Amino acid sequence: MAVLSEEQSMLRDAARSWVQEKSPVTAFRKMRDSGVDVGYDADAWNEMAEMGWAGVIIPEEYGGSNFGYLSMGLILEETGRTLTASPLLASGLAAASALVLGGSDEQKSEWLPKIADGSVVATLAIDEGPHHRPEKVEARFEGGKITGRKTFVLEGMAANLLVVSAKGPDGIGLYLVRADDGGVKRQRLQLADSRGAANIELNGAAAEPLSGGFELVEKVLDRARAGVAAEMLGAATQAFETTLDYLKTRVQFGQVIGSFQALQHRAAKMFTDLELSRSAVEAALTAIDNDAPDVAELASLAKAKMGDTFHLVSNEMVQMHGGIGMTDAHDAGFYLKRARAAEAAFGNQAYHRDRYARLQGY
Missing domain, CATH: 1.20.140.10 (Butyryl-CoA Dehydrogenase, subunit A, domain 3)
Known part of the structure; x- marks a missing residue:
């Protein structure tokens, strides 16, 4: 095992206690049987955000704790034990990473505090077919808008912010798209593991580029x-x-x-x-x-x-x-x-x- 700091050990132990008490497998079964569109319990997610889990990799100046990826991994490991369904992976890790690594100061200031406190759910929209092929992208960014189709987008029904891959003037890159844009259409998917996912069509949706390319x-x-x-x-x-x-x-x-x-x-x-x-x-x-x-x-x-x-x-x-x-x-x-x-x-x-x-x- 990795050598953990005192803070990391405390974070892991707190996560273990919470999932066992508040989110056992019986809670996942209840969520599945409820048929909720987003694929997770909103109250449980709010509690996770209140504990600071959604901001673990986000810098302190944007409302996070900047504890790092090993710390986030410790939390995800504990949630995995009880099959806790939440946007933590898609929003607090994947989409937050895109903003931390490629966002402008304005983009970070607008979105990272909201991701950290759980008021915004963000996600990656990368794949366009049945298999993971991030280098094969047909979605296009032209004139400040994206047109294309994305498949199996995790937390796609719950997301307020989409981090979308598309071909732009300089090749494949990532772009921010507000999910409530009129050019965004979502189709709920029913996956075997009962988690939230969607296919998404982008028909001239307004987008902002992140820096960094492919x-x-x-x-x-x-x-x-x-x-x-x-x-x-x-x-x-x-x-x-x-x-x-x-x-x-x-x-x-x-x-x-x-x-x-x-x-x-x-x-x-x-x-x-x-x-x-x-x-x-x-x-x-x-x-x-x-x-x-x-x-x-x-x-x-x-x-x-x-x-x-x-x-x-x-x-x-x-x-x-x-x-x-x-x-x-x-x-x-x-x-x-x-x-x-x-x-x-x-x-x-x-x-x-x-x-x-x-x-x-x-």
Whole structure:
């Protein structure tokens, strides 16, 4: 594990206490059954914002705490444990990163304080097809307006501010679009993991450019990839611990099933993969905080490794729980569905293995 400061340890412990008390998996189940359009509980999100979580990576002069990405990762890990649905990843990390890295002083002053206090939900609108391909962009920015289409936009129904990738005079870059602009049309998507997402059409929507071009796009995406990997780490860890508890208590053929060597081997495989994944995730977040030159490689490594691990652990959770694991009454299905959706977010394992190889010169 990364060596945490006293402030980071306190932040992690506070996040753990809050999600266990205020946002257990039963709260996620209740939100899912309610059918709320935005895909999260607004009251819970307001509490998260009041605790300062939405401003963790935002500089103090704009209403944040500037605690850094490892600190944000610790919070996301804890929310991942209980499958807490919120705009924290999309707004407090991804979109906030775009403004911090590429926004003008005026843009930062206008939007970052509102993102930090939760009064504005912002999100990235990058992909235009079924797969993550940020370099393939057809949306165009001309004359101060954007025309194009974006797919699978996380928190797309709740967002007040869209950070949109589009082709401009100098190539692909990021642009700010107000979601209430008359040129913005949204279509709600119903994803397997019951989170909020939308397809968005931009028909001459007014836009403001951020500075940085495609380099900014990649920097922001790497931060989002490390963040979602941290959330996946929390979910996979909880899925493993829940399964391990079951192995220690479930009796079959007169024996606790955890005494069966075949199941012990499978549990050991999950444990070692989780430890390796934790190292990869924490390395990526620390590299971002240190502005290291290998952030891109480490972000892809973390996302690819965490995708494989969460896929394995969520499968094993269902299989080792047997018949009950196949039912909606048990939480195992929630973790499996979240694994599949999170794997695809900001690039799946195949995308990141290929990207890592290319970054290494292969």
